[in-house]
Structures are given as structure tokens and as C-alpha cells.
Amino acid sequence: MPEIAIITTGGTIAMVRDPSTGASVPASGMNVHVAEVDGLSAIAKIRHYDFSNVPSPYMTPSMLWNLSSLVNDILKDENIAGVVITHGTDTLEESAYFLDLTVQSDKPVVCTAAMRNINELGTDGPRNVVSSVKVALSPASRGLGTLVCLNDEIHAAKEVTKTYTSNVATFDSPGYGPLGIVDEDKVVYFRRLYYRENYRVRFIEENVALIKTFVGDDGRIIEKLPELGYKGLVIEAFGRGNVPPKVEDALKVLIKDLSFPVVITSRCFKGRVLGIYGYKGGGRSLHDLGVIFAPGLSSQKARIKLMVVMGLTDDLTKIAEYFQHS
Incomplete structure (x- = not known):
């Protein structure tokens, strides 16, 4: 048996x-x-x-x-x-x-x-x-x-x-x-997954925050993350991956000044995030800033994945590559 x-x-x-x-x-x-x-x-x-x-x-x-x-x-x-x-x-x-x-x-x-x-x-x-x-x-x-x-x-x-x-x-x-x-x-x-990922890691980065943006979000919560000990961030954004303009300002400081990995997901439970909109806070603007998109992952799973891949590398370009097939 x-x-x-x-x-x-x-x-x-x-x-x-x-x-x-x-x-x-x-x-x-x-x-x-x-x-x-x-x-x-x-x-x-x-x-x-x-x-x-x-x-x-x-x-x-x-x-x-x-x-x-x-x-x-x-x-x-x-x-x-x-x-x-x-x-x-x-x-x-x-x-x-x-x-x-x-x-x-x-x-x-x-x-x-x-x-x-x-x-x-x-x-x-x-x-x-x-x-x-x-x-x-x-x-x-x-x-x-x-x-x-x-x-x-x-x-x-x-x-x-x-x-x-x-x-x-x-x-x-x-x-x-x-x-x-x-x-x-x-x-x-009935079906199988077309693509799945698996990583051999020796440790994970536990200090990854998950924040849901909201109407009128001014980014002050995001600004506090480094002093609270966080090393990475997942933002559950609107629609295709858009945020209020002041949130983009806060993210710019994290990414450009602190090399902080920031991953974008959507609060919509169907569809993919993608850099379409070019206004300040729009997905295209965030992409150009260096924000990483997790196309098909929920916010909670994007956080799990970021914890794992940050155990492999702290290079933002390489982290972004790991999320290309999300």
C-alpha cells in the first residue's frame, strides 16, 4: 500500500x-x-x-x-x-x-x-x-x-x-x-499550468510590506517603511497598475535613493497589470521609474514571491526578471 x-x-x-x-x-x-x-x-x-x-x-x-x-x-x-x-x-x-x-x-x-x-x-x-x-x-x-x-x-x-x-x-x-x-x-x-516556477533558496527576506493604495493616498505610509525595517514593498494598485500621484513621489525615493524593490499588483481579481497609462501615477510612468510588475499574481502571492527571490538577489534588474513570468 x-x-x-x-x-x-x-x-x-x-x-x-x-x-x-x-x-x-x-x-x-x-x-x-x-x-x-x-x-x-x-x-x-x-x-x-x-x-x-x-x-x-x-x-x-x-x-x-x-x-x-x-x-x-x-x-x-x-x-x-x-x-x-x-x-x-x-x-x-x-x-x-x-x-x-x-x-x-x-x-x-x-x-x-x-x-x-x-x-x-x-x-x-x-x-x-x-x-x-x-x-x-x-x-x-x-x-x-x-x-x-x-x-x-x-x-x-x-x-x-x-x-x-x-x-x-x-x-x-x-x-x-x-x-x-x-x-x-x-x-x-482538465488542464495543466503552462508555466510554473521553483527556486532553491537558502534564506528568504521576511521584511516585505504589502500596502493597498486608496483614493487620496498621499504616500506617507510608504515613506515610513525603511525606518520600520522593511526591505521590499508590494503595492496593490488600481486597475492596470495605477496609483495616486503622491504615491509615485514616495516610490521614487524608495527606488532611486534606496534601491528598494517595489512590485505592483492590481486590486482587480481578474486580468493582468501592465504599464498602459502615461500620466503621473499611471502604470507606464511607474514602469519607467523602475517599479516591477507582477502581471498575473495577487498582492499576497506577489509578496510571497518577492520574499523568495530576494533570497536569491538584491539586484533590482534581476528581481524584475523573476517577475516577468508571474
């Missing part, structure tokens, strides 16, 4: 309802039950790794680094066919993309979660775990990078995002759709 490693990190899937408050809270020992849900023993031998038991907003870059190192070590074992990671939904997409960029194996890595804790009616955790193990067992999953599987849909880590605060069908890939589905005992793929 094939062997799958299940790494538990916490999240709603490892929570119960507090009888006195009604709130969902982490439960001691629940990670073991996650790795022993009904149906798993019939399809695979399970090796459990208890990484953490925290809500996903507690995840940090250093924890992601340690998680990636653990996955890399586990996948070196020839007896392990793949890895399933249980995680909270709030930051799952960031952890999955970090793993996608840094895990050095073609073996399947599948992240999953639950929107309802084990005490709630219609809890989705057990089925998501079983479906994810099926995905990890499928030969067709090899070479696809890190995948996200919930609600019997399989998504690419690069494309997927949480779209609904409470619905079990929360994970989607806007503009792309799922890579495939789990249909009973079959794993069916």
Missing part, C-alpha cells in the same frame, strides 16, 4: 466549538484525529507529522520556511508517494504558493482545510482530507507543483484564492478555474 505523509498545522479543521462561548478554538490532540479520519486506511498508509496547531493567521514567514524544509526532507524518502498538509483557510493560499516556489520535488504536495469545525453540522474536513490523499496518490498529480484541494476541486497554488468568508465552496481560481476534480475514487484533470 502506498504511503502518504500528512502534515497537520492547525486551522478550523483541528478546532472544536467551545461549549461556553460557542466560538471555534484549537483542540488539543485534534491533529491526530485529522490524520486518522475514516476511509484513509483503506487507500494509503499514513505517516503523521504534527507541525503545529495554530490558526492560520498565526503563520509567519519563518514557519513557512520550516514547513517547506520539512516537506523537502519528507519527500526525499522513497517510500513516501506524496504529502498532504492540513491548514487554516485564511492564509492557506500564501502557504501553498510558498511551498510551490520552494519545494524541490515532483511528488504531489496537496494543501487542504475545512470551513466547518468537527462539531458543526456538515463538517467538510474529513472528506477534504480523504480527497486530498487521493490527489496525492494520483500519478497525474506529479509535476504539478503544490495543489489545493477542497470541496472535491483541485486548484493550482499560484491561481487559487479564498473567495467567501464562510461557504465550503470558498476556494476558486478566478479567471482560470480548477485544474481538475475528485470524482468518487477518480482524480480527473
